[in-house]
Amino acid sequence: MIDQVSHEISRMATGERAALDRVYRMTSGKVFAILLRILRDRADAEDALQNVYVKAWRGAPRFDPSRSGEAWIATIARNVAIDHLRSARRHVPDSDEMDQIADPSQTSSDQWQMRKDLLHCLETLPAEQARAVVQVYLQGLSYQEVADILGSPLNTVRTWLRRSLLKLRSCLGGDDVTE
Amino acid sequence: MLLSEERQILAAELAMGLLEGPDETRAERLRREDRAFDDAVWWWEETLSGAISQIPAASAPPQALAGIQTALFGKEVKTAQGKLKWKPIVGGIVGVKAVLLSAYLLSRALNTETYVVETRYGEATVTWNTRAGTLQVKSSGDTTLHLWKQTADGFNYLGAAGARITAAIAAGDVIILSADGPLAKVPEPVGRATLTDE
Missing domain, CATH: 1.10.1740.10 (RNA polymerase sigma factor, region 2, helix turn helix motif)
Structure with a gap:
């Protein structure tokens, strides 16, 4: 509909x-x-x-x-x-990115469930990686900027951020992937 | 629909804004051509936008909608009748009602209807010769403007500014002005006029 x-x-x-x-x-x-x-x-x-x-x-x-x-x-x-x-x-101050993921108390819709699931799935990631995922989405950070903030090699950050996104999708019930 | 892991990552990167340059161009093209990939990008967009949408609404500034309409369609011109709608006027002159009315009557006598359209590229004058069935547009700006006719299912390209365009047009047709030429699938309107034959 x-x-x-x-x-x-x-x-x-x-x-x-x-x-x-x-x-x-x-x-x-x-x-x-x-x-x-x-x-x-x-x-x-x-x-x-x-x-x-x-x-x-x-x-x-x-x-x-x-x-x-x-x-x-x-x-x-x-x-x-x-x-x-x-x-x-x-970039906006980074003290409360997680707060920007909407407050579930505001609604009882299906998106409330989706939001709660999203937080739950973010919590299954290592804290630093979860934080990076949220910063990329809400602040538009690039791989290079995340690497600079963390003082980590670019390729290392790229690899674990990609892995984090796949885990997130799997946790949220997205489609399976082929080889 | 199953996608390879590489494609799933690419979809997530596109939705998150992590791609730049050729990688982004490639992913955008893939999105247009591959429905499964488009679905994968949309899954991320819908999931993430849903997460940030559950916040209380905020009052947008009251003048915002008018600004959006002006940016898209140009400013509307007061006519001889004082109504806020496009009407035939001559030579791009917008002035006293009496001047407008005289110009309008002259225009009618010559079987032409003239419309002044403000665009982001400057003022454009569209002239429709109702007897000859031709359209002509003159632009005050440096950008070449193109004429399109709006149809029920899209847009038909008519021609470029400066040319005398012969086309199947009639009163009630909506003419779109765009900087996009004939290769564009969908023109981005910078101004429009509804043809009237009164």
Whole structure:
């Protein structure tokens, strides 16, 4: 079943401008919250907000309406925020990355379960590796930047981060892999 | 769908933003061409975005939507009737109502409808000769603009600025202005006008 946001994104793909208004009204509150969380700066978040919906409008023809429209918009928001961080060559304070993984007390939806699972699976990784995974996602760190922070060789960091991502996917019930 | 371990890692790296340069280009191309790989990237995107989405909404600035619309579609122009919609005007002149009305009547007499569209590349003037069935666009900017007609299932390329374009067009058609030429699958609109024949 296609959710309402996905339906409206499909309408955007046909050039229907009113659909952009509806998508904005349905999602901008959450999108702005994500941008504020990642960027920690209201002015930057306001700039990024415009970019998110410009990208959504332009990307709408490639959107698969069988997928979650909210997740699609949230992904664009995360990517736009990370681009802002990288272009500003700055990183937000790293004291509470884990707090940025949403608080499960806020909801009882399926995504609550997904979030709890994600934290559980992160906890199965060595602490340093779990922290690196979260920093990569929420701060846009590169392999090289993680290596620099940890003082470890680049290839070593690349190898264990890749292994961590595979473990995470397996723990979260993603598809198996072939040889 | 089973993917090799290498592809699974590549999917995770793409979703996490860990790829750069040729590696990122290769992965993006693979995503367009391989449904299983696209599904694997989406799995990460949906999982991770779900994790950061369960936060209380924040109030976006009230003027934000208007800014987005301007960035995408250009500013709308007040017409002789004072309505906020695209209307025929001549020569890109936006001024006093009486001037607009005179220009509009002259334009009608010459069987032309003229639309001024503000784009990020400057002002563009689209002229539709309703009798000859031709379109022409002149841009004040350095970037070559292209005309596309919006259809029910996408966009048809019409031609570039400067050329006199003969096309099957009618009142009600939506004309898109884009910097994207005929090789683009989907043009990025920088302005648009709805043809009217009043």
